[in-house]
Amino acid sequence: MHNLIQLSIIVLLLPLLSFVLLIFFNRRLPRNGDFLAVGMLGATFAISAWIFWNVIVVGYDPAFKLTWNFNWIDFGNVPGVGPLTIKMGILIDNLTAIMLTMVSLISLLVHIYSTGYMAGDKYYGRYFAYLGIFTFSMLGIVLSDSLFSIYIFWELVGLSSYLLIGFFFEKDSAADAQKKAFLTNRVGDIGMLLGILILYSQFHTFGYDEIYEHIKAGDFHMSQAWLTAAGILLFMGCVGKSAQFPLHVWLPDAMEGPTPVSALIHAATMVAAGVYFVARIFVILTVDALHVIAFIGAITAFMAATIAITQHDIKRVLAYSTVSQLGYMVLGLGVGAYSAALFHLLTHAFFKACLFLGSGAIIHAMHHEQDMRWMGGLSKKMPWTFVTFTLATLALAGLPLTSGFMSKDAILAGALGFAEVEGGGIYYLIPILGFFSAMLTAFYMGRQIWLVFFGESRTHLKPAGGHDDHHEHDEHGHHEVHEVPWAMRMPLVVLAALSVFAVYSPDPLDGAKGWFMHLVQTPETVVTAGMVSENASAHSVSEMQHETVMEESAADLHMNEVVADENVTEAVHSEIDGSDHSAAATHANAEEHAVTHNAEHDKLHGDEHHGPVFDDPRQAAIAHATHENHDPAIMYSSFMVALGIGLALIVYAFGFIDPEKTAQRIRPLYLYSYNKWYWDEIYDATFIKGSLFLSKLLAWFDSNIVDGIVNGLGALVRRLGTASGNFDHYVVDGLVNFTAFFVQTSGAAMKKIQTGKVQTYLVMVLVAVTGYIVYYFFQLMP
Amino acid sequence: MDFFNTIGLNHYLVISAILFGLGLFAIVTRKNAIVVLMGVELILNAANINLLAFSKYNGGMEGVMFGLFVIVLAAAEAAIALAIVINIYKTFNTVDVSSIDSLKE
Numbered sequence: 001m002h003n004l005i006q007l008s009i010i011v012l013l014l015p016l017l018s019f020v021l022l023i024f025f026n027r028r029l030p031r032n033g034d035f036l037a038v039g040m041l042g043a044t045f046a047i048s049a050w051i052f053w054n055v056i057v058v059g060y061d062p063a064f065k066l067t068w069n070f071n072w073i074d075f076g077n078v079p080g081v082g083p084l085t086i087k088m089g090i091l092i093d094n095l096t097a098i099m100l101t102m103v104s105l106i107s108l109l110v111h112i113y114s115t116g117y118m119a120g121d122k123y124y125g126r127y128f129a130y131l132g133i134f135t136f137s138m139l140g141i142v143l144s145d146s147l148f149s150i151y152i153f154w155e156l157v158g159l160s161s162y163l164l165i166g167f168f169f170e171k172d173s174a175a176d177a178q179k180k181a182f183l184t185n186r187v188g189d190i191g192m193l194l195g196i197l198i199l200y201s202q203f204h205t206f207g208y209d210e211i212y213e214h215i216k217a218g219d220f221h222m223s224q225a226w227l228t229a230a231g232i233l234l235f236m237g238c239v240g241k242s243a244q245f246p247l248h249v250w251l252p253d254a255m256e257g258p259t260p261v262s263a264l265i266h267a268a269t270m271v272a273a274g275v276y277f278v279a280r281i282f283v284i285l286t287v288d289a290l291h292v293i294a295f296i297g298a299i300t301a302f303m304a305a306t307i308a309i310t311q312h313d314i315k316r317v318l319a320y321s322t323v324s325q326l327g328y329m330v331l332g333l334g335v336g337a338y339s340a341a342l343f344h345l346l347t348h349a350f351f352k353a354c355l356f357l358g359s360g361a362i363i364h365a366m367h368h369e370q371d372m373r374w375m376g377g378l379s380k381k382m383p384w385t386f387v388t389f390t391l392a393t394l395a396l397a398g399l400p401l402t403s404g405f406m407s408k409d410a411i412l413a414g415a416l417g418f419a420e421v422e423g424g425g426i427y428y429l430i431p432i433l434g435f436f437s438a439m440l441t442a443f444y445m446g447r448q449i450w451l452v453f454f455g456e457s458r459t460h461l462k463p464a465g466g467h468d469d470h471h472e473h474d475e476h477g478h479h480e481v482h483e484v485p486w487a488m489r490m491p492l493v494v495l496a497a498l499s500v501f502a503v504y505s506p507d508p509l510d511g512a513k514g515w516f517m518h519l520v521q522t523p524e525t526v527v528t529a530g531m532v533s534e535n536a537s538a539h540s541v542s543e544m545q546h547e548t549v550m551e552e553s554a555a556d557l558h559m560n561e562v563v564a565d566e567n568v569t570e571a572v573h574s575e576i577d578g579s580d581h582s583a584a585a586t587h588a589n590a591e592e593h594a595v596t597h598n599a600e601h602d603k604l605h606g607d608e609h610h611g612p613v614f615d616d617p618r619q620a621a622i623a624h625a626t627h628e629n630h631d632p633a634i635m636y637s638s639f640m641v642a643l644g645i646g647l648a649l650i651v652y653a654f655g656f657i658d659p660e661k662t663a664q665r666i667r668p669l670y671l672y673s674y675n676k677w678y679w680d681e682i683y684d685a686t687f688i689k690g691s692l693f694l695s696k697l698l699a700w701f702d703s704n705i706v707d708g709i710v711n712g713l714g715a716l717v718r719r720l721g722t723a724s725g726n727f728d729h730y731v732v733d734g735l736v737n738f739t740a741f742f743v744q745t746s747g748a749a750m751k752k753i754q755t756g757k758v759q760t761y762l763v764m765v766l767v768a769v770t771g772y773i774v775y776y777f778f779q780l781m782p
Numbered sequence: 783m784d785f786f787n788t789i790g791l792n793h794y795l796v797i798s799a800i801l802f803g804l805g806l807f808a809i810v811t812r813k814n815a816i817v818v819l820m821g822v823e824l825i826l827n828a829a830n831i832n833l834l835a836f837s838k839y840n841g842g843m844e845g846v847m848f849g850l851f852v853i854v855l856a857a858a859e860a861a862i863a864l865a866i867v868i869n870i871y872k873t874f875n876t877v878d879v880s881s882i883d884s885l886k887e
Contacts, residue, residue: 756886758879759810759818766806 188240
């Protein structure tokens with residue numbers, strides 16, 4: 001076993017140990033054992049960082065991969081299935097190493113933060129235990145090497161999110177939210193399970209690598225539609241966990257959990273799990289499945305952004321913003337911008353965790369006031385929070401010089417390239433929705449910053465009574481607002497520092513030059529069979545592309561890159577046109593080129609963009625178009641962000657437009673957004689009412705038909721019992737009683753002749769003898 | 783009428799039967815235990831007469847011997863029976879056999 005594998009197993013098990021120790025012994029430990037949880041997580045993070053150092057910094061190899069597995073269960077030769085063994089194992093590649101560090105770092109920061117935020121809570125120790133099992137489950141997802149083990153950890157994440165969201169379970173709203181989250185996730189998980197089973201039925205294995213190889217070898221014997229179905233079903237798991245439309249409804253309600261938990265669940269871990277999973281199965285997704293994913297992502301991004309602009313609750317704005325950003329990631333995966341989507345996953349995890357923890361600090365300082373309408377003027381009272389929160393907000397809005405700018409831009413460029421390759425039309429909806437959401441993001445984050453940190457304090461404006469459903473010591477807003485303790489300030493600073501561009505790339509305008517995009521490259525799709533229809537579109541695209549390349553090649557700074565792309569384009573041409581070029585030769589040429597390019601790249605260490613070289617014509621075309629669209633994407637998105645922030649400033653800072661009056665003027669739209677597109681109501685009217693109706697129907701069936709049969713049988717048996725009882729009572733007992741009665745009466749009669757007087761007996765003897773003699777003589781007579 | 787001219791076996795038997803009947807009658811009807819005992823004696827003697835009569839007309843001595851036995855037995859029986867009667871009197875304070883019915887219980 002490689003020592004990195006051993007270390008990763010320790011990383012996986014430490015949080016579990018923390019959970020086990022704390023859940024059983026937290027009351028017996030000093031400080032309820034929080035030092036234990038923080039210490040364990042510190043160790044987890046240290047080991048993860050060591051793995052990160054070895055894999056990412058020392059290794060710096062895009063193809064790095066380490067696997068290890070063992071037979072977990074061996075069922076032997078199962079009739080009708082064949083040899084059945086289930087393996088468990090660990091897969092470490094660059095993505096795993098990065099995710100591992102990200103998850104354990106954010107979990108560690110949340111642990112530290114929670115020692116301040118949760119201080120004095122009744123179930124303080126139990127809280128840290130739950131954090132432990134959550135971290136364990138998430139690390140399990142990251143380290144899984146097969147669909148089987150990821151499903152186990154997937155469900156564990158579901159369970160631990162249930163525990164954490166409902167941590168304040170004494171509040172009804174929290175208990176409802178945890179149920180909602182769990183049930184909504186179940187819907188997605190069913191799809192995921194079905195997808196896993198489709199793949200298993202074909203290949204009899206759960207391991208990612210085996211499945212990819214089988215598909216690549218064309219072992220999938222059902223029609224392509226089944227592979228698409230498998231992809232979409234697996235994606236359903238992501239729809240549930242990553243809160244995509246239409247299963248996004250649980251995430252905003254999950255804000256009922258403690259705020260650090262929101263940071264952990266909704267920024268770094270649980271919601272990232274869905275995106276991570278789609279990235280893992282990315283190579284087996286068919287084009288149709290990718291289209292579905294792209295549209296779902298775009299719709300989610302746009303819808304959540306429109307909802308976020310009207311919410312009053314500070315955490316709810318962030319929740320919808322999270323949904324929106326997850327939509328971006330899913331959109332990115334759908335359009336094939338794999339590394340961009342994962343890059344966004346990483347950057348988003350840090351700045352969104354910073355925002356959530358910052359909002360937690362604000363809520364803590366405001367004595368559990370969550371409504372932004374009653375905040376304001378906090379920038380002077382909480383300078384640290386203000387600065388870090390603003391930095392993270394800029395990253396989220398996607399301003400240049402931040403991490404969010406690079407990653408969001410890469411996704412949007414990918415979306416533009418995708419739309420171009422797919423031939424425009426309806427596919428342009430995806431980048432358009434993406435850009436529009438970018439503007440909305442800038443707007444609602446500007447609104448939030450302004451409402452919370454600037455202007456005058458509005459705590460006194462809060463109507464008395466009103467909605468005191470937050471916490472017990474809620475009703476007083478007139479306590480002194482103060483900066484939070486260092487345990488809560490430090491994580492904010494760390495996370496804000498990780499939202500700066502320099503961590504990821506030396507060029508603030510191009511994330512593709514950074515280490516992340518170099519190490520996590522879009523993998524080659526393994527779905528090749530039945531791609532005939534794709535070739536036609538690839539043809540036209542490549543033609544167009546070819547021309548562009550010719551025009552720009554002289555001026556283009558990225559010479560090597562263009563040549564590589566040109567080679568690919570030619571490869572496409574030769575395949576389709578059957579020209580003199582030998583496709584194989586050209587392809588080899590391209591590969592060779594890529595290799596030398598890699599070598600150069602390693603020397604320059606990230607100074608120049610280069611993408612992987614694809615065999616698949618569609619992927620190659622998208623990669624090229626994405627690269628072409630990089631600059632326009634930067635331009636458009638900067639424009640949209642500037643527009644959004646400008647609008648926010650106009651409305652909230654300068655007061656040129658009164659938000660209240662505007663809301664009145666476009667009241668239907670405002671209400672549509674404020675009520676979250678009425679999704680809760682729609683689900684309430686359809687699924688919940690529907691299932692309640694179904695339940696009532698079944699209850700009726702149960703109580704009338706099933707119970708009727710049972711009761712009828714009961715009554716029948718009772719009748720039979722009564723009849724049998726009567727038979728027993730009257731006939732059997734009657735016989736016995738009659739015998740007794742007969743003996744009794746005859747005895748009573750007979751006892752009268754027993755007088756006890758000798759003379760009577762003698763008379764009887766006399767009579768008998770006389771009778772006998774008389775009889776005897778009558779006998780003798782003829 | 784030959785029956786009245788010569789005394790034969792039948793005459794003895796008739797006497798014996800009458801004596802037996804009287805004895806039985808005394809046992810059944812009398813209340814006094816002593817009288818009942820006397821009835822018993824009568825029955826014994828009726829039997830004796832029969833024994834002797836059959837002995838005479840059969841020409842052996844067995845009947846006479848049995849007669850002697852019965853007389854001895856009767857004497858013994860009378861002695862025992864009288865002792866019983868005395869004990870009955872001691873126990874029940876009466877010798878009225880109709881009121882002595884503790885056998886019933």
